[in-house]
Amino acid sequence: xxxxxxxxxxxxxxxxxxAATIVKLAAQYKSEFFIHKDGLNINGKSIIGVMxxxxxxxxxxxxxxxxxxxxxxxxxxxxxxxxxFDEL
Amino acid sequence: xxxxxxxxxxxxxxxxxxSIAQAYLFKKEIEFISSANIEDVDEALRIxxxxxxxxxxxxxxxxxxxxDKLGEKRxxxxxxxxxxxxxxxxxxxxxxxxxxxxxxxxxxVNDEISKYQSMMDTVNEPYMKERSQDxxxxxxxxxRNIKKKKWQSHITDEVIVVTDNLTPADTVLFSRANIKGYVxxxxxxxxxAAIIARSLHIPAVLGLHDATAKINDSDLVIVDxxxxxxxxxxxEEQLDYYRKRIENLTQYDEELSKLKDLxxxxxxxxxxxxxxxxxxxxxxxxxVSNGANxxxxxxxxxxxxxxxxxxTEEEQFEWYTRIAEEIYPxxxxxxxxxxxxxxxxxxxxxxxxxxxxxxxxxxxxDNKQLFKTxxxxxxxxxxxxxxxxxxxxxxxxxxxxxxxEILEECKNELKYEKYSFDNNIELGIMVEIPSAAVLAHxxxxxxxxxxxxxxxxxxxxxxxxxxxxxVSNLYQExxxxxxxxxxxxxxxxxxxxxxxxxxxxxxSDQIAIPLLIGLGLDSLSVSPALIPVTKQIIRNISYxxxxxxxxKCLAAVTEHEVKNLVTAYFDKNIKTHLKSFFVNG
Numbered sequence: 001x002x003x004x005x006x007x008x009x010x011x012x013x014x015x016x017x018x019a020a021t022i023v024k025l026a027a028q029y030k031s032e033f034f035i036h037k038d039g040l041n042i043n044g045k046s047i048i049g050v051m052x053x054x055x056x057x058x059x060x061x062x063x064x065x066x067x068x069x070x071x072x073x074x075x076x077x078x079x080x081x082x083x084x085f086d087e088l
Numbered sequence: 089x090x091x092x093x094x095x096x097x098x099x100x101x102x103x104x105x106x107s108i109a110q111a112y113l114f115k116k117e118i119e120f121i122s123s124a125n126i127e128d129v130d131e132a133l134r135i136x137x138x139x140x141x142x143x144x145x146x147x148x149x150x151x152x153x154x155x156d157k158l159g160e161k162r163x164x165x166x167x168x169x170x171x172x173x174x175x176x177x178x179x180x181x182x183x184x185x186x187x188x189x190x191x192x193x194x195x196x197v198n199d200e201i202s203k204y205q206s207m208m209d210t211v212n213e214p215y216m217k218e219r220s221q222d223x224x225x226x227x228x229x230x231x232r233n234i235k236k237k238k239w240q241s242h243i244t245d246e247v248i249v250v251t252d253n254l255t256p257a258d259t260v261l262f263s264r265a266n267i268k269g270y271v272x273x274x275x276x277x278x279x280x281a282a283i284i285a286r287s288l289h290i291p292a293v294l295g296l297h298d299a300t301a302k303i304n305d306s307d308l309v310i311v312d313x314x315x316x317x318x319x320x321x322x323x324e325e326q327l328d329y330y331r332k333r334i335e336n337l338t339q340y341d342e343e344l345s346k347l348k349d350l351x352x353x354x355x356x357x358x359x360x361x362x363x364x365x366x367x368x369x370x371x372x373x374x375x376v377s378n379g380a381n382x383x384x385x386x387x388x389x390x391x392x393x394x395x396x397x398x399x400t401e402e403e404q405f406e407w408y409t410r411i412a413e414e415i416y417p418x419x420x421x422x423x424x425x426x427x428x429x430x431x432x433x434x435x436x437x438x439x440x441x442x443x444x445x446x447x448x449x450x451x452x453x454d455n456k457q458l459f460k461t462x463x464x465x466x467x468x469x470x471x472x473x474x475x476x477x478x479x480x481x482x483x484x485x486x487x488x489x490x491x492x493e494i495l496e497e498c499k500n501e502l503k504y505e506k507y508s509f510d511n512n513i514e515l516g517i518m519v520e521i522p523s524a525a526v527l528a529h530x531x532x533x534x535x536x537x538x539x540x541x542x543x544x545x546x547x548x549x550x551x552x553x554x555x556x557x558x559v560s561n562l563y564q565e566x567x568x569x570x571x572x573x574x575x576x577x578x579x580x581x582x583x584x585x586x587x588x589x590x591x592x593x594x595x596s597d598q599i600a601i602p603l604l605i606g607l608g609l610d611s612l613s614v615s616p617a618l619i620p621v622t623k624q625i626i627r628n629i630s631y632x633x634x635x636x637x638x639x640k641c642l643a644a645v646t647e648h649e650v651k652n653l654v655t656a657y658f659d660k661n662i663k664t665h666l667k668s669f670f671v672n673g
Contacts, residue, residue, distance in 0.1 A: 011398050016168045016219070023171065040207075046177035047168060048204050051219055054211040087398055088457060 001066040002074045007058070010084035014055035018085035023047045025077050031067025033077065044077075095323075097296050099271070101316030102282040105291030106334055107268040108327065112247035113305040114258070121231065123195045132186050136193040139233035144173050146229065147257070154260045165256050169226050194234045201227040225255040248311055250303045254281035254294070269311035271299045271318050286368065293318050343620070348379035352623045354605065358631040361611035363421075364619055365591055369407060372414045374616040379623065382418035384613025385478070385539065385591045386411065388425050388462070398458060404465035412469050419474045421539070422466050423518065424452060424459065426480035443553065448481020453490055463498045470510035478539060482517045482524050488534045491515070516587075520544035525573050528580035538581050539613065542592025546570055565594045566650040571603070571641050578608050589613055598666075599658045601625045603641060606634030621666065628665040
C-alpha cells in the first residue's frame, strides 16, 4: 500500500471539476484509492464521495493506494494534485 | 405610485426586465416515498436500473442543450451530475442495501444520497450548500423516474415560473419554452440560476422565501427584475402602471436608437469619448446598441468569480477576444484583476483593514504567475490593436515599472512562442489612491492613460468607509478636495498628453456630469444602461459655460457650496432636456 500526503495548491480548491477528473483518473486503475480528511475516508472512485470533501487551498489530504497497479495510480493522481489540478 | 401595497413582495433583482404573465407553480417535492418492505428484489433492481438509464438520458439532453445555450464552461456543472449516475460506489451500495434491507428502491436511493447531502450541509461554506442542491436535483430525478413520473415539462408558453429553488438544469430546460420570468423562494445573485437567467435575458426575482405559498397556479403575476419586486394578483391600477412602464421601456428604446449614432458632443463642439463599464460579457450587445464609443473598463473579477477558480490563459484569451471582436473597431480597456477590499479574495487571508491591504496591483505583483497568465491572454487578444491594459490600485511608480517589466517578459515569451499581438499595447492606471493623484505628473510620464476611479479616490481622500453607515454621510463626491484633486489629475495628465477618463460612480451621477466635462476630461465611462442619458446631457452642455462653473466650484470651500452650484446649473440647463428619460424613474 502506498500512502502519501498532498496539499491543495490551486486557488479554487478541490471544486467539482477536479473532483470529476480525479475520479476519472482513478477509474483507470484496479487498485483501491482512498482520500482521508478530517476523519473521513472517501473512496476516490466515487464522484459523490469526493464531492463531499470541502478542501480549500492550503488544506492537506492523505491519499492511499492499494492494489496491483498502485504505483502507477499513485504517480498519476499525485502528479495531478501537485500540478494544482492544472489550474496554476 | 401604486407600488406600496400588500401584494408587492421584495426579493433579489437577479436578472433585469419586466414581465406580466400567469404563474406556473413548479413543485418538485417528492409526494411520498414508500419505505415498505418488498418481496421481489430483482424487480426492484430492474426498476432502479431503468430509472438510472432514464435519468442519464434526461441529463444528457440538458447537457447538450446547456452547451448550446450557455457554452461549454457553464455546462460543465451537469457533467458531474451525469457521473453520479454511474458512481460505482454509490450504485453498488444502493443495490446491496436493496438486497439486504428489502426496501423499495426509492426509499434506499433517497436515504443513501441524503447521507451525502447532510455531510455537505455541515460544512459552513456557501459553495457546499450549492453543491448539496445539485445533489438534491439528481436525487429527485432518480426518485421521480423510479416512480415513473413524467417531468413537468409541458409548460404552456409565456408563463412565469414560480418555484422553491431553481436548479441549473431547470433553468436550461425551461429556456426551451418561452418563459417570461422566474420567481423563487431561495437562491442568491451569484447562484448558477441567476447567472443563467441573466445570460438568457429572462427577468428573475429570487429569494422571496415564501413565493410558492403566496402565489397560486395561474395567478397573474408581475416580475420586475429591475427593482427585485413581484406583484401578485395585481390591481387594475398596478397593471396600468406596469403596462405603462413596459411601454415606456419600448419608447425609451426608440429614443435611444435616435441618439445611437449621434456623437457625445457639447453644444459648442467639444467631443467626449463616451465609454461603458462592462461587468459581464453579455453586456457587449447593449453597449454597442446604446451607441457607446467603446469600453472604458472591463472588470475581470466577474470572469474569475463566475468560474469559481482562476481561469486558464486559453479561457481568458477566448473571453477577451470575443469582447475585442464584438466591440471592434472601438477600443476596450481591460483592467487586470482587482480583488481585495470589498471584493472577496480567492485565497484565505484575514486582514484587519482589507481596503488598506492586499488588493489590486499589490496582489498581482505578489502572484506573478497569475498576473502573467492574465497579461499573456490580454496580449494575445490584442491582435486587432483595440485593447488597452489598465492597472488597479497603483500607489507608487515602482509598481508601474515592475508591471511594465512583467509585460515585457510576457511579450518576449509570446514572440518566442510565435504568437501575434499588439506590440504597442497601451498601458494605463486607475488613479484612485491619493498618492497616485499627488504624483500624477510623474505617472503621466510612465503611462498613456489615466482612469480616475472616484469610488476609492473619495474614500481614501476623505478617509471614509462608504460601507460604514455611521460615517457614510461623510462620503461626499462634491467635497472641494475631491473636485480640486480631480482637477489636478486632469491638468497634470494633459501636460503629457495623457488621455484622462473617469470610471467611478461619480460619472454616473447626472448632476455631476456638467462639472466633470468642465474639468476637461477626455472621456467618461459609465454603466451600459446610462450611455444614452449621459449622451443626452453632454449634448446639452455648453463647454464654455461649464468651465465657468468649474472655476466657481474650485473656489468653493464646502461640499454644500459645490453641490448648490452644480445643482443650480443642472436645473437651469439640463433638466428640461431629460424629460423623456425621467419617465422610467
